[in-house]
Amino acid sequence: MEVHTITAAKLPKSPALLRRNFRAFCSPKFLTLSSLQTPSSTTHLKSEMGSNKLEFPTKRMFILGMGYVGQFFAQELKHEGWEVAGTCMSDAKKKVLEQKGFDTFVFDAMEPEWKFLDRLRCCTHLLVSIPPILDIGDPILQHEDTFKESLVDGNLQWLCYLSTTSIYGDARGAWVDENYIPEPSSNLAKMRLKSEEGWLKLGQDLDLSTYLFRLGGIYGPGRSAIDTILKKKEMSERQKRRATRNFTSRVHVADICQALKASISLHVQRKIYNVVDDDPASRAEVFALAHQLIKQKWPGLIGATDNSINSILLGGTEKRVSNAHIKKELGVKLLYPSYRSGLQSIIDNMEDPLLHSD
Ligand SMILES: NC(=O)c1ccc[n+]([C@@H]2O[C@H](COP(=O)([O-])OP(=O)(O)OC[C@H]3O[C@@H](n4cnc5c(N)ncnc54)[C@H](OP(=O)(O)O)[C@@H]3O)[C@@H](O)[C@H]2O)c1
Structure with a gap:
């Protein structure tokens, strides 16, 4: 089989030329599965004429910010045959992600190098998982013109901002449901609202099916009240403030992935969804259950209930966030409707913490 290799250096540089040629570069007819699985800036173009014709997935996800949700989602999509690429901020993490089979680019939006844009242009779907930065705003939208210009006439069809x-x-x-008028109190939440507006506009300008997912506190394997207790981590000042709330909405990472996948198969222009479970509760309630579950499974492993959490006075009421729309419109049936079933499944699948400790 004839294989042509085009290095990044040989790719046309002018945006107009790039636009004219990139549809051909990205076309499933030309781009091979193996080339996209190769973690390098080299793009291989292969003739279809060989006997071992490769099937190419038509769905390619790019994840800006392969953090906790990004990686969980990437893994699920990979199992379903998607090509997944994305960004992280360090070489060490890039190495880990590449070992898991994700083509990864190191990207720091504060000192941006746009090497990943050629690859992003070839993708059909984009998940944005990079948070705003205090006093700066959305780190990508700071460079909105560069970003948008490179995606005009691209392959993208779907965009979701977390x-x-x-x-x-x-x-x-x-x-509160999605029609409730936002009244962000912290500066970071105000920046988040601006990011939402910016990503909605960018999606509209690029004529993409655009979603905003408003997530509750994210938990799941490796990130839960159980993990916090077992790691004996001290609460940060921000966590202590949040712990005073009577109600905090949460969502298991697996349910975020469900909602994301449901939105991909729905073709709408723009839509905002709350992605939370059915059971807003205080942090103290969640930690009390986590303690109980650990004690039941590994008696003697931890001491008495952590008084630093129990002694926090509730009174910062906050809100209870409704998930009616993801159920009705996206057809989501929550895997973990409450932190109770979520924590139970986490502990059921957890190894004995003493197994690997010295
Ligand atoms: N944690 C929660 O409970 C919660 C609740 C609601 C909403 N959210 C939001 O939902 C999204 C996903 O959450 P998550 O928990 O999966 O987040 P996460 O694990 O913190 O992942 C964030 C990702 O963004 C990357 N990133 C951060 N700053 C960046 C910058 N300046 N330039 C380039 N990349 C940058 C990180 O790079 P590295 O991978 O190298 O670290 C990481 O990949 C985030 O926007 C988060 O703020 C979180």
Whole structure:
């Protein structure tokens, strides 16, 4: 089989030329599966004429920010035959992600190098998982023109920006849905709201199916109250403040992935969804259950219930966030409707913490 190799240096540089040629570069007819699995800046173009014709997935996800959710989602998509590429901020993490089979680019939006844009142009879907930075704003949208210009006439069809329910502010315990007027109180939440507006506009300008997902507190394997207790981590000042809330909405990472996949198969122009479970609860309740579950599974492993959490006075009521729309419109059936079933599944699948400790 004839294989042509085009190095990044040989790719046309002018945006106009790039646009004219990139559809051909990205076309499933030309781009091989192996080339996309090769973690390098080299793009291989292969003739289809050989006997071992390769099948090419038509769905290619790019994840800006392969953090906790990004990696979990990437793994699920990979199992379903998607090509997944994305960014992280360090060489060490890039290496780990490449070992898992994801073509990864090191990218720091504060000192941006746009090497990943050629690859992003070839993707059909884009998940944005990079948070805003205090006093700066959205780190990507700071470079909106460069970013947008390079995606015009690209392959992208779908964009989802991961936001947070903190944009709603304190609704004094009331239920809030997506139509509730956001009243962000912290500066970071105000920046988040601006990021939402910016990504919605960018999606609209590029004529993409555009989603904003407002996520509750994210937990799942490796990141939960159980992990915090077992690691004996001290609460940060921000966590202590959040712990005073009577209600915090949460969501298991597997349910975020469900909602993302459901939105991919729905073709709408733009839509905002709260992605949370059914059971907003205080941090103290969640930690009390986590303690109980650990003690049941590994008696003697931990001491008495952590008083630093129990002694926190509730009173920062906040809001209860409604998930009715993801159920009704996206057809999501939550795998973990409550932190109770979520924590239970985490501990059921956890190894004995003493197994690998010296
Ligand atoms: N944690 C929560 O409970 C919660 C709740 C609601 C919403 N959210 C938001 O939902 C999104 C996904 O959450 P997550 O928990 O998966 O986040 P995460 O694990 O912190 O991942 C964030 C990703 O963004 C990258 N990143 C951060 N700053 C960057 C910058 N300046 N330039 C380039 N890349 C940058 C990180 O790089 P590295 O991989 O190299 O670190 C990481 O890949 C985030 O926007 C988060 O703020 C989080």
